[in-house]
Amino acid sequence: MRDVYQHDIAEFAARLDDLAEMARWEMRKATCALLEDDVALARAVNADRRAVTELHHRIDEHAIALLARQQPVASDLRTIVAGLRMSADLERMGVLADHVAALALVDGPRPIVPAELRPTVQAMARVADRMAQRVCSALVNRSVADAEQVIAYDDEMDRLLTDLHRHLLSGELPSATAMNLTLLGRYYERFADHTVSLAKRVAFLIGARRYSTAATTGALG
Amino acid sequence: MRDVYQHDIAEFAARLDDLAEMARWEMRKATCALLEDDVALARAVNADRRAVTELHHRIDEHAIALLARQQPVASDLRTIVAGLRMSADLERMGVLADHVAALALVDGPRPIVPAELRPTVQAMARVADRMAQRVCSALVNRSVADAEQVIAYDDEMDRLLTDLHRHLLSGELPSATAMNLTLLGRYYERFADHTVSLAKRVAFLIGARRYSTAATTGALG
Numbered sequence: 001m002r003d004v005y006q007h008d009i010a011e012f013a014a015r016l017d018d019l020a021e022m023a024r025w026e027m028r029k030a031t032c033a034l035l036e037d038d039v040a041l042a043r044a045v046n047a048d049r050r051a052v053t054e055l056h057h058r059i060d061e062h063a064i065a066l067l068a069r070q071q072p073v074a075s076d077l078r079t080i081v082a083g084l085r086m087s088a089d090l091e092r093m094g095v096l097a098d099h100v101a102a103l104a105l106v107d108g109p110r111p112i113v114p115a116e117l118r119p120t121v122q123a124m125a126r127v128a129d130r131m132a133q134r135v136c137s138a139l140v141n142r143s144v145a146d147a148e149q150v151i152a153y154d155d156e157m158d159r160l161l162t163d164l165h166r167h168l169l170s171g172e173l174p175s176a177t178a179m180n181l182t183l184l185g186r187y188y189e190r191f192a193d194h195t196v197s198l199a200k201r202v203a204f205l206i207g208a209r210r211y212s213t214a215a216t217t218g219a220l221g
Numbered sequence: 222m223r224d225v226y227q228h229d230i231a232e233f234a235a236r237l238d239d240l241a242e243m244a245r246w247e248m249r250k251a252t253c254a255l256l257e258d259d260v261a262l263a264r265a266v267n268a269d270r271r272a273v274t275e276l277h278h279r280i281d282e283h284a285i286a287l288l289a290r291q292q293p294v295a296s297d298l299r300t301i302v303a304g305l306r307m308s309a310d311l312e313r314m315g316v317l318a319d320h321v322a323a324l325a326l327v328d329g330p331r332p333i334v335p336a337e338l339r340p341t342v343q344a345m346a347r348v349a350d351r352m353a354q355r356v357c358s359a360l361v362n363r364s365v366a367d368a369e370q371v372i373a374y375d376d377e378m379d380r381l382l383t384d385l386h387r388h389l390l391s392g393e394l395p396s397a398t399a400m401n402l403t404l405l406g407r408y409y410e411r412f413a414d415h416t417v418s419l420a421k422r423v424a425f426l427i428g429a430r431r432y433s434t435a436a437t438t439g440a441l442g
Contacts, residue, residue: 063302064298064299064302067288067298067302068294068295068298071292073289074289077285077288077289078285081284081285081288081305084302084305084306085305085309088306088309165400168396168397168399168400169396169397169400170397171396172396173396173399174396175389175390175392175393175394175395175396175398175399176389176390176391176399177396178389178394178396178397178399178400178403179386179389179390179399179400179402179403181400182399182400182403182404183403183407186404186407
C-alpha cells in the first residue's frame with residue numbers, strides 16, 4: 001500500500017516536471033515567433049495553450065485524489081499542497097507564453113520590437129528562459145542550488161525591465177509600439193515572477209528553511 | 222467533534238470573506254488615489270499590502286491545518302482546496318490594487334490619465350468594483366445569481382479594454398503616457414479575471430454544475 005502511494009506521489013511529481021518543461025518551451029517558441037515575425041509558430045503556441053491547461057487540470061485532479069485517498073500528513077501534505085500551487089504557477093507561465101505569441105499576431109507597426117530595443121528584449125527572453133530551465137532542473141534534481149540561481153537571475157530581469165521602462169519614458173515611440181512593448185515587458189516580468197515563486201517552493205520542500213512557509217502556502221512573486 | 226469541525230470550516234470561510242472585502246476596498250482606494258492624484262492615499266494602499274498578504278497566509282495555513290487534522294473528503298475537501306485557490310486569487314487582487322496605487326506615485330506626465338481617457342478608466346474602475354462587490358456577496362450569501370453577475374460583467378470589462386487599446390493604437394500620446402495606461406488597463410483586466418475565477422469557483426461549490434470542475438481545480442481566467 002505504501003509502495004503504491006509512493007509511486008503515486010512520484011507520478012504526481014513527474015507530471016509537474018512535464019508541465020514545467022512545457023511552459024519553458026512554449027515561451028521559447030513564443031519569443032522566437034515574436035522576434036522572427038513567424039506567424040505560423042505564433043499560431044502553434046496559441047494552439048498549445050489547451051494542452052498546457054489540460055495537463056494543469058490533470059495535475060490538480062491528481063492532487064485532490066491523493067488528498068482524498070491517502071489522507072497525507074506532514075511533509076507529504078505540504079508537498080501536495082505546494083504541488084497545487086506550482087501547477088497554477090506553471091499554467092500561468094504557459095498563458096503568458098500564449099500572450100507573447102499573440103503579440104506576434106496583432107495588427108500594427110512592424111516589427112513589434114524596434115531595432116534599438118531588440119537587444120533588451122532578447123536579453124529579457126534569455127533570462128526568462130534560463131530561469132525556467134533552472135526551475136526545471138531544481139524540480140527534477142531537487143536542487144537547492146538551481147532554485148537559488150533562479151532567484152539570483154530575478155535581479156537581472158528587474159534591471160532589464162527598468163531599462164525598457166526608461167526607454168519608454170524618455171523615448172518618442174508611437175503609442176502603439178509603446179503599448180505592445182509595455183505588455184511584452186510585463187509578460188516576461190510575470191513569467192520570471194512565477195519561476196521565482198516555484199524556486200522558493202522547491203527550496204522550501206527540499207528543506208532550505210530560510211525559505212519561509214510562505215513558499216508553500218502563499219502566492220509569492 | 223463534528224461541531225468543532227463545522228465551526229472551523231465556518232471560520233475559514235469567514236476569513237476568505239474578509240480577504241475579499243479587503244481586496245475590493247484596496248482597489249477602490251487605489252483608483253481614487255490615481256484619479257485624484259492623492260499621494261497620501263496611494264501610500265496608504267502600498268502600506269496595506271502587507272496586511273493583505275498576511276491574511277492570505279493565515280488562510281492558507283488554516284487550510285493546511287484543516288487538511289491535516291480533519292482529513293476531509295468529498296465536498297469539504299473540495300471546499301478547502303477551492304479556498305486555497307480563492308485565497309491566491311484574492312491576494313493577487315490586493316497586489317494589483319497596490320500596483321494601481323504605485324502608478325499614482327510614479328514620476329512623469331500629470332495627470333497619469335489624460336482627460337479624453339478619464340471616462341474609460343473611470344468606467345473600468347467602476348466595473349471592476351462591481352465585480353468585486355458581487356464576488357463578496359456571492360461568497361457571503363452563497364449566491365449563484367451574484368456569481369453569474371460577475372461573469373456577465375466581464376464582457377463589459379473586455380469592451381472597455383478594447384476601447385482603451387484602440388485609443389492607444391490610433392492615438393498620438395507620449396510613450397510614457399501610453400506605457401502607464403497600458404499597465405493600468407492590464408491591472409484592471411487581471412483584477413476582473415480574478416473575480417471571474419472566484420465567481421466560477423463559488424458557483425461550482427454551491428452546486429451549479431455547469432461550472433466545470435476546472436472552477437475548483439484550475440487557474441481560471
